[in-house]
Amino acid sequence: MKALFARYKAFLIVLAFLVLYGSLNWEVGEKVVQTTVYQLREMILVIPPIFILLGLLDVWVPKDTMVRFMGDRSGLKGILLALFIGSAAAGPLYGAFPVAAVFMKKGVKFTNILIFLGAWSTTKIPMFLFEVASLGPVFAITRMLVDIPGIIIIAYLLKAAMPDSEIKAMYERAEAL
DSSP states (O other), X not given: OHHHHHHTHHHHXXXXXXXXXXXXXXXXXXXXXXXXXXXXXXXXXXXXXXXXXXXXXXXXXXXXXXXXXXXXXXXXXXXXXXXXXXXXXXXXXXXXHHHHHHHXXXXXXXXXXXXXXXXXXXXXXXXXXXXXXHHOHHHHHHHHHHHHHHHHHHHHHHHHHSXXXXXXXXXXXXXXX
C-alpha cells in the first residue's frame, strides 16, 4: 500500500486539492469534472487504435527494415521518413510517445525519433490544410518552411546536449517494454 501511495503521491495530492477547492467553489469543481470526463473519453477513443497499429508495426515490420530506413546510417532518407510519418499521423501528441518507444525497440536513430515527435506536434497535414483555407497559403507555407528546419535543428541540438548514457538507457527501457 505504501509503494502504491508513493507512486501516485502527486496525483493524489492534486486530486485532494481539486476536491477541496471544488467543494468550496462549486462552479470550478463542475468545470474540472467536465474537463476530466472529456479528456478521459478522448483518450479511450484514441489510445486503443494507436496500440493496435503499434502491435501490427511491431510484428509486421522487421527490425532490419526499420534500421535500414530510419537507423543510424539512414541519412536524409530517415529524416524525410520521420517527417512524413509524423506529419501524416493522426491524434494528440500523447499518442506519439508509444510510437516513439516502438521506434526505439526497432533501432530507429534517436534524432529521427525526435524529428518524428516534432513533426507529429507541428506539421500535421490536416492542420496545414486548415491553415491554407483559413489563414492563406502564404502563412501556411511560411510556417511549414520555418518549422521543418527548426524541428531538424532542435533534434540534433537535443541529441548533442544529451549524454550518450542517457540515450542508451532510454533505448534499454524501450527494449524492456
